[in-house]
Amino acid sequence: MTEFNQEPIVLIKPKRYKFWFNIFIFVFLIFGSLIFAKFSIIEVITNFFQSTRLLSRMFLPPAWNYADNAIGPLIETIQMAILGSFVGAIVAFPVALLAARTFIDNRFVNGPTRFILNIFRTIPALVLASLFVAIFGIGNFAGVLALSIFSFGLISKMLYESIEAIDLGQVEALNSVGANKLEILRYAIIPQILPQYLSYTLYAFEVNVRAAAVLGYVGAGGIGQIYERALAFRQFDRVGMIIIISFGAVLIIDFVSTSIRKRLVR
Amino acid sequence: MIKFVNVSKTYPNGTEALRNVNLEIKEGEFVAILGLSGAGKSTLLRTLNQIIPVSSGEILFENVDKETHKIYGDHPSVDDKANKSLVTVDITKMKGRELRVMRAQIGMIFQNFNIIKRMSVLQNVLSGRVAFHPTWRTILGLFPEEDKQIAYKALKKVDILEKTYSRASELSGGQMQRVAIARSLAQEAKILLADEPVASLDPITTFEVMEFIKKINVEENITTIANLHHVDLALKYATRIVGVRNGEIVYDVPVIKKDAKKIIDDLEKVYGRPITQDDFVGDEE
Numbered sequence: 001m002t003e004f005n006q007e008p009i010v011l012i013k014p015k016r017y018k019f020w021f022n023i024f025i026f027v028f029l030i031f032g033s034l035i036f037a038k039f040s041i042i043e044v045i046t047n048f049f050q051s052t053r054l055l056s057r058m059f060l061p062p063a064w065n066y067a068d069n070a071i072g073p074l075i076e077t078i079q080m081a082i083l084g085s086f087v088g089a090i091v092a093f094p095v096a097l098l099a100a101r102t103f104i105d106n107r108f109v110n111g112p113t114r115f116i117l118n119i120f121r122t123i124p125a126l127v128l129a130s131l132f133v134a135i136f137g138i139g140n141f142a143g144v145l146a147l148s149i150f151s152f153g154l155i156s157k158m159l160y161e162s163i164e165a166i167d168l169g170q171v172e173a174l175n176s177v178g179a180n181k182l183e184i185l186r187y188a189i190i191p192q193i194l195p196q197y198l199s200y201t202l203y204a205f206e207v208n209v210r211a212a213a214v215l216g217y218v219g220a221g222g223i224g225q226i227y228e229r230a231l232a233f234r235q236f237d238r239v240g241m242i243i244i245i246s247f248g249a250v251l252i253i254d255f256v257s258t259s260i261r262k263r264l265v266r
Numbered sequence: 267m268i269k270f271v272n273v274s275k276t277y278p279n280g281t282e283a284l285r286n287v288n289l290e291i292k293e294g295e296f297v298a299i300l301g302l303s304g305a306g307k308s309t310l311l312r313t314l315n316q317i318i319p320v321s322s323g324e325i326l327f328e329n330v331d332k333e334t335h336k337i338y339g340d341h342p343s344v345d346d347k348a349n350k351s352l353v354t355v356d357i358t359k360m361k362g363r364e365l366r367v368m369r370a371q372i373g374m375i376f377q378n379f380n381i382i383k384r385m386s387v388l389q390n391v392l393s394g395r396v397a398f399h400p401t402w403r404t405i406l407g408l409f410p411e412e413d414k415q416i417a418y419k420a421l422k423k424v425d426i427l428e429k430t431y432s433r434a435s436e437l438s439g440g441q442m443q444r445v446a447i448a449r450s451l452a453q454e455a456k457i458l459l460a461d462e463p464v465a466s467l468d469p470i471t472t473f474e475v476m477e478f479i480k481k482i483n484v485e486e487n488i489t490t491i492a493n494l495h496h497v498d499l500a501l502k503y504a505t506r507i508v509g510v511r512n513g514e515i516v517y518d519v520p521v522i523k524k525d526a527k528k529i530i531d532d533l534e535k536v537y538g539r540p541i542t543q544d545d546f547v548g549d550e551e
Contacts, residue, residue: 173380173446175317177453178370178397179404180363186405187393191384 058240077222081208084147143220273323298504370397373450420451440471509536
């Protein structure tokens, strides 16, 4: 029992310089951004009352009878989203294959392909849309093109990561029976990634519906276009109605798409 | 039938997996390859169908039809000898389509079964026939009726015909391995490579699967080369035991019942440690 009566053990606690340095950087960045953006809490409070006035003009009551006029553009928006994700998904498939080491093990192919994918992924849909409106003029076509490229970036990146993560044993087995590259793709790769591929396409569709609602704002068609017009004419009750309709549509589509995706990846 | 001549394999990271391997395997043999993990057993098996290319040396197959690459074994019939141009080929020199057609003559099963889980059992077995048809047909899954007959017969042979239309993911481990054996049978392969075929199975299923492998070895005269973990499996099913240590073949004996004790003693040298209870699956019951 003598052990307990001996001198106390003294351990030198390591100094956590790095931890406190990180905290300092974090706080500095947040306050720095607040100052840079001229954020003022007083302004938020004073403008809050103005915003309630605006909100009441939008929703108390919304222009219920405007719903008929909004349905058409809404359907157009959904059509744009469907077409965009469809085209994007089709183009994404071969490109994702080229980016994946498990299909083509050649860094002179994988490397540049991934570089291109990363570039496409960084451009927001809105930027693409305003670019295409400038090139092809105002209308749906510019919107669909923007959504296609946006979906392509989204799907191809996720898909190529899935292709890299497949069980290579199945590829090896197909190799051992003398299959060629296309047969390996058909029998060992596609069965493993097909559910994910469909799921990513649906996800792109969800994101597209939300993005497409905004795209009209830069003149790329859909519900955003009538939103912009109503706002310009200060018809806030119509704006309210459009927001309600878009919100409802996005909610339903997200719900349906999410439940389908849950069933796919199992 | 098969000859390894001075085969060496060094991986890009410098590991010497095989050092100057010379090995001759005769038609109908059941060769068990024993050795510690990392001794080079898997590499040895995979060089045989060139899933892993050799660094140097030759792997020869005798009496191979020059056109179809079908393997006629050590005793081709007089007819075959007269009508076909049977030659000795070196698989390490083959590339592209020729290599794929040659691979199609060699079946392979794996520890993790490696069947396509999201496809039906039938599609899995038919995938063993992809090298015999034009790519457009196999991509569309248009296998001729005679291939389906081959597949049904293969499934019947491993006693799993009733699962033909089941999704492969629904099967148990033992059933999956039997589907993998059926895939090799559908290849009408003359050689079966088995890489730790029972290592992920429970003892009862282990014997079940080993019985099927032995059955096709004997009944179909399919030369079998199996990496095995368990000494008693090798003694029970193999006709020959080859010991691998540090990429070299250090032991090679025929399996004779009365020599079992001596073989177990010898294997201590192959393993570099005493043989313990862990090296046995145990009794069947």
